[in-house]
Amino acid sequence: MGKTILEAKHITKLFPGMKALDDVDFDLQEGEVHILVGENGAGKSTLSKVLLGAYKAEQGEIFLDGQPLKLTGTKDAIDKGIVAVYQENSLVPYLNAAQNIFLNREPKTALGLLDLKKMNEDAKALLKTLNCEYIDVTRAVSSLSVAEQQMVEIAKALSFSPRIIVFDEPTSTLSEREVESLFVQIRKLKSEGLGIIYVSHRMQEFPQIGDRITVLRDGKKIGCVGINECSDAELVKMMVGRDVSQVYVRNKNDFNEEALRVEGLCDQGGRVKGVSFNVRKGEIVGLAGLVGAGRTETAEMIYGIRPIASGKMTVFGKEAMPKTPTSAVKMGIGLISEDRKRQGLALNESIAQNNVAVSLLKIFPNFFVNNGKINQIAEEFKEKLRIMTTSVGKKTRFLSGGNQQKVVLAKWLSQDPEILIFDEPTRGIDVGAKMEIYNLMDQMASQGKAIIMISSELPEIIGMSDRIYIMKEGEITGEVKREDPDFNQEKIGELMMLGGAE
């Protein structure tokens, strides 16, 4: 491995009432992928932002090529070759991909106007290196899918021809295929001698691209290990600070009464073509499939967000067709949406306010609300989901990315529906909290709730589900039960790719 490009020593970063980073050392070598892990709120994004000039550390020094580095801001960092793909979306929704990539560096024509043609061509070329030539660079990015937007962000980072790139959870919104092309790209950058800092909660990714791993916990550096020096279990222990034995907990429940049945469900856009399945009380039913298989669309139809073109839906034996989320909620259906960034949070409100945002009427059927009770509920969820914060009165804006996700989860859980759809519930959430969510799902099932779980992570869907339906291109292509011999990763993975046997 090459020489050290970037070195940070004794970094301490304070936020009101807390130490987000406490005397942290970090270094990055040429041609290295250095992974940063730790629980939500451990300080990974904060450390990245200090290295990127977005935050100023109260203490500590940074060296670039052995020279002391004093960054005045992100622009300064970019000029010195340090760029980032941020965890939070940094795109402008109603500008197109090309304009987003070249924001403030737009090529100009002789007249001083933006050279749209050159910009589009350059953007296309960049996206092509990422195998994303299918993205239309002239469309407003708001009309692109979350994954496509993420690829645009990555293209944008690459467009600076940087020496150091920080990826803050780049894959949490990407599909298998896109992750693969991102990794190809990362390996290429690595071979060109770039230094890469990679933040992620997906441990299965680490051996694929990583060289070293630094573990943070509560703002402190716990250790730095080579990728092969440490087992997964040891790594998890370093992150959480305790032994973790069993990830998936499932109690055996009896399923009798059918909670939800859909038959021949079709949407208007042809993304869902005649989907039929059912879920019973006490059961967790998984919907497996690749991104774009129509799972989210199905969930949205059941929850009344997406119009149903044809098909039948039965809720607790009664025929029902929710036309709006409000009517779905009245029928006892809840949806924890995958797109939590967009649908989720009032960032300037407190955690407690966000927690009860959708369940106010349920908790306080009379006109008046009781703030004491709201805070009490928020405290409960803070415990249950291990939301890292100094107080539930804090503005949601100041939480780490993963903790914001937990607040969204809490918000929907506080509504306490009978039928609950989890769409990618653990995306961007740390191992410890993942287990809390699994636990919670299991408990809910034991209480007789019916749960539908959509997930692209096979281990978790297999670990949690009693039954799994496999979806491909808008249709259900298979169903496996926990007791079936086919209830394993190989078989289900195969069904996801190839479709049904018949």
Add this chain to the structure above:
Amino acid sequence: MKNKSFKDIVRSIPPVVYMLVAMIVIFSLIEPLYLSTRNFRNILLQCVPLMIMAFAQTIVILTEGIDMSLNAVVNIVTVLTVWLAIKGVPLPVGMAISVLVAILIGVVKGFFVSKFSLPPFIVSYGMQNIVNSIALLLTGGASIYFASELYRTFTKTVLLVPNNVWVAAVMFLLTYTMLKRTKLGANIRALGGNPESLTLAGVNPGRSLIKAYAFAGFLTGIAGLMMLCRVESGQPIVANGLEFQSVAATVLGGTSLRHGKGNVAGTILGVLLIQVIQNGLNICGVPAIYQSVSTGGIVLAAIIVNALITSRKAKA
């Protein structure tokens, strides 16, 4: 297949177009006189100041702001130019000074909004009161006059189109090009959509915002001059009410009050719709006191229809 693409085309037409056509059909059924070139020429002529104000409003709204002082700026431009002329300043010079003042007012608004993170509504509302008071002070509350042939040059016709309509067309092209083909345009959408992205790209959001308000100020200044040429006098309250109409026109044109979404071409249609409604009510002989009620009602209904159609489209 062919059917579907036809459907797609129909869907891609903004609702304001249908409403515009519908209004024209309704009014011409009620009053055949409505469908005359003369009348349409009138509509175009009358809407010029509002049109240019609405371009300014669109820019401000794209930054996720709103400007409630556009009327006051138009008022002060008419008043100041005439006041200066009375004091002996040549009219063209006075016009230039007034436009500069309009730009300056824009800069001040932008400065307050960005520097102290004040809501644009409050800043511009305060500004409206201040500027309107100054206009009243300069005129002593009445209209002031200065006779000149210069005003008329703008109502003359070149190539079948009145000159002030040409001015509006130029202002449109300027705004359109600014939004589409300059850095400032991109930054304006970023201000409304994701200001963080600007900081990350090394742009000072405050400075972009001030530039946006200055550009809008320039447009409003020109709108003031067009108003002056129509009323041929300094009128301290002539544009009151137009600030709301400019917001309505912008929204009808498909610009959203949030996220930096929208475009200035739609605003033209929004203004035309409002003007067509006003002119139609007038021609059909609706008494003046009922006119503003009905304009308000129809515009509100149009905004609601617009919102319904747009949200349905977004869903499908």
